[in-house]
Amino acid sequence: MPKVTDVLKRLVIGRARRSEELTETLLPKRIALPIFASDPLSSVAYATQEILLVLTLGGLAYLHFTPWIAAAVVALMAVVVLSYRQVVQAYPSGGGSYEVVSTNIGPRAGLVVAASLLVDYVMTVAVSVASGVDNIISALPSLAAHRVLMAVGFVVLLTAMNLRGVRESGRLFAAPTYLFIGGVLIMVGTGLLRYLLGDAPVAESAAYGVTPKEGNTQLAGLALTMLVLRAFSSGCTALTGVEAVSNGVPAFRRPKARNAATTLAVMGALAVVMFAGVTVLALVADVHVAQDPCRLTGLAGDCHGHSQRTVIAQLAAAVFGGHDSVGFYYIQAATALVLVLAANTAFNGFPLLCSILAQNSYLPRQLHKRGDRLAFSNGILALALVTCLLLWGYDANVTSLIHLYILGVFTSFTLSQTGMVRHWNRELRATTEPARRRRHHVSRAVNATGAVVTGLVLVIVLATKFTEGAWLAVLVAALLWQLMRSIRRHYDRFAAELAVADPETERRLPSRVLAIVLVSTVRKPTLRALAYARSFHPAELEALTVAVDAASLERLERQWEEFEIDVPLKVLQSPYREITRPVVEYVRSVRRAGPRDVLAVFIPEYVVGHWWENLLHNQTALWLKSRLLFTPGVMVVSVPWQLTSSARADRPAARAPGASRRGEP
């Protein structure tokens, strides 16, 4: 009968898949696009809003900077997408920025990229899910009290889907992403058309004023620059996730690199159009939002109870005719769905990167192991756990979470573009063919531009976000970097110590095999252990017991005579009633007497069917075994005796599911 947990696992995750099925899970472009692009595309749902939120800290007057900031973000996105097309083609093995930087700059810099990306994958899940929940609450305000619970619920759902394996989740995710793209394009198109026809949509918040934050009125000079740069930093969230495609190249159908590059281009074009469209529409419809709803003026009712709708919700309501129109619900549903699914980008990227890092010995080996459904299950579970903690800790608040977000993205952008410049330099040195050199010069120029621009943005992000929460992301990434280096050192030391330098030394047979059988009383397992030990024909065989009290010893000696056991019985006195220490000390003394001998310590053990049955027996044998393993030149031989289970004596003990083992009492 299968275990309940097994049945449950099958229901949630599906049947196990054979290793050969791995190639079947490769993705065609039309499915790879929604999987890898749902993140940058869906960030349309919050990037514009974050720009507006920062600018209105100074008051509505500063909203006129919005188009310029949006234009900068669009330009930046074009540069990044162009740069990454080159990465994908030059390094199609899926290491993405990590591989580029490790190869061209060095492993330490590569590890910086890896740490940054790991942190950012977590943030992608947290921000996307939190924003998705925001959009659900915009449509159904009564759910506002369950924000964190909903967010965690979505993460759990994503985890289960991803444990089922990548292709099935891909198919599942294709539809909503396309529905979202279509919906936003129609909304932007309709809105702008109405504007051109003189019937401009008007947001519900158009009439609200905003009280600037203290000290933010009449900004000029440095303060104004900082405000604008902070708004720009927040808008750069639109660029997150471009990285995911370069890490996901191996999941594409062949030709992998070309398919990935095409997907990147389509994604970039869509993202630019949607982001620019939504931003323009938000300005046209006069959307007014504030981080603290109590800074909004002209509200009806109490500001504390006022739940602001997201920018995308306000636009949908304004364009399609209110909060009960079909269009509004369609946009909100599609937005929420695509945002939650955008988190899936990270659920694809994070375990893949972990597995590559594990393969390079920077993370525990377990992360390189594929689960029943060929997904990297351990990485998926780690991501889910950390994200849930983060959502819970930050109350699933998008604006708070976003401060931790884009730092890692731009660290990896900057380093990988720098790495690509070095890559082209090397290529240029290697070739003299004029046509190739020309192409390489162009490529290098693209990547150099990318490096300078993203480096600049990195400085801006650091300057404007560090004190607002980004310090935590920096700290975690730094710790992660140090941890990965330590792990690598451990594996390296381990491999060096175990590598076979001289096979003859290692292969040499011990001069003699001595056998010791541990006994406490004469029972069936004891006699079996003695018989097995004898069957090895050791040079010397003796039984060893520890005398804790006189009565037990006397009984043992009586049994020894009664059963006519012709093996010498060695008795160790233990005045302090210890078992382990006298045995280990005796074993060491035997070893000292014959350093070239090997000692086999036979331990009669019984195995019981239920874990609670172990509570009824001392755990001496288990403890003893683990201590003996630390004594050089000793083999520990467990001679098990399978006890029939008390509840189901007819059932073969070997199949007992919760089975565990202990030594003699």
Next chain:
Amino acid sequence: MPKVTDVLKRLVIGRARRSEELTETLLPKRIALPIFASDPLSSVAYATQEILLVLTLGGLAYLHFTPWIAAAVVALMAVVVLSYRQVVQAYPSGGGSYEVVSTNIGPRAGLVVAASLLVDYVMTVAVSVASGVDNIISALPSLAAHRVLMAVGFVVLLTAMNLRGVRESGRLFAAPTYLFIGGVLIMVGTGLLRYLLGDAPVAESAAYGVTPKEGNTQLAGLALTMLVLRAFSSGCTALTGVEAVSNGVPAFRRPKARNAATTLAVMGALAVVMFAGVTVLALVADVHVAQDPCRLTGLAGDCHGHSQRTVIAQLAAAVFGGHDSVGFYYIQAATALVLVLAANTAFNGFPLLCSILAQNSYLPRQLHKRGDRLAFSNGILALALVTCLLLWGYDANVTSLIHLYILGVFTSFTLSQTGMVRHWNRELRATTEPARRRRHHVSRAVNATGAVVTGLVLVIVLATKFTEGAWLAVLVAALLWQLMRSIRRHYDRFAAELAVADPETERRLPSRVLAIVLVSTVRKPTLRALAYARSFHPAELEALTVAVDAASLERLERQWEEFEIDVPLKVLQSPYREITRPVVEYVRSVRRAGPRDVLAVFIPEYVVGHWWENLLHNQTALWLKSRLLFTPGVMVVSVPWQLTSSARADRPAARAPGASRRGEP
């Protein structure tokens, strides 16, 4: 360098003691009296009070029943002490009631006594500590808010003292008990002398009236009988702890039985004098108490804030001249101390009874193991844990706890006296000598009286206390009874299965020894395992590997050739990337092919110095070992490789304290 935890343990518990020191811990009478008698003596501090509290539920008018109830309790105590003197002399081995009942009635009835006593030991600690804290609060009312914390603190203190071993705790406990006895006798003497001289002491509560509980006015017939019987039941708490002496006989100096009987007699006389004296004095001084202080009339101030002093505190203040007299503080300090130390009776009795039950296979073997200081540490810790939970659950309230208390005492009284009657019947059948027969007849009469009287009290206690909390004590004792029977069944089945019926069968050598060495890659531990396996000269030797991915297999096969290993390599395909299942299935198939052979499975393992290093390696080998132990006819041979610890490579790995082990990655 010793571990911090070791140092701490030494500080709290003291240095380890050799088993031979056991006889040194025997107790002279003058120390045994305070140890075993502090419980019945200290109950003077609450028994009178509980009688008054119950009677005043009906109003002050019913207080005139007090002398009669006290007289009944005194008579009962005389009967019980006389009966137990016979138990102690007839059964000096320390099983007390448990042994008497098991021997004379049967093991099931004996187990009823054991379960009742275990519950009652817990209650002794809880009630005594709670009452001790009450008396401290009577002297220092500002501590009232920390009742539970103080109670738990005292339990922890007692635990630490008892872990140090019985004799040292005895010495520590002698002084306060004698100070308490002296103090109470002086207080009673002074008070009664003042009364005789016409200057009767007057309690602070003498002027208070008490409003009877609804429905309790003008009681008559059955209701009145019930009230009086309930008061009597509560007064019977004075008898708890008599049992302890009979369980503690082995801790007495020789002649054990006579010394114990003398101690019992002295204890009984002291208890009777003190209890009667305090009760008379309480009536003389007109002490008025109520379970609910809001039923007291004539209070100055708010009744909810009114903290009633204990009866003993009120008496001390009345006799010695107020709440700031030296006499008052002396009595309160001695009372509190003796009550907390009375809990020590249980800390002596509970582990001793547990150890006897463990020896009889009714409780886990661990409870029969003596700790470093020769105390039964596990029993002490179990008692401390349960008591702390109880004190926390009942807010350390004496009156609530007392309802759970005396049921078990009287169950064991009744059964043990019945058992003693049977004992004398048997003795009478065995002897014809007239003088002996006369003595036996007298003894039987004493025990028969004891059985009838305590049986009657048991019925009274059950009838008056069951719904007030005693049901929980009954339930717990019943569950404990069932649990102990199940544990015994497990041990019996276990012993029967392992007992050697026919030594020749068990001793027979297997026809051949086959050896399998598990390998995943060729490293030093692999070669060592192969060499060790070969040194046993098995009939057949092969290496076994599980092919999870093609690359690893290819590397292994390449290494196999490179190192010219002349052992055949068997490869198991594992399309679902499992390790354990294919190995176990292969081992079973080998076993099926030669059922009379024995199979030695060699597992190269490495051991690391730090527990966290295990996280970096898959736990496949460990899992595999525990599964193989469930396969009949298989020996599991661990061939360890001690890795130098990363932090302290110069330190012998064998000494690593938190050391643990794992298999190959």
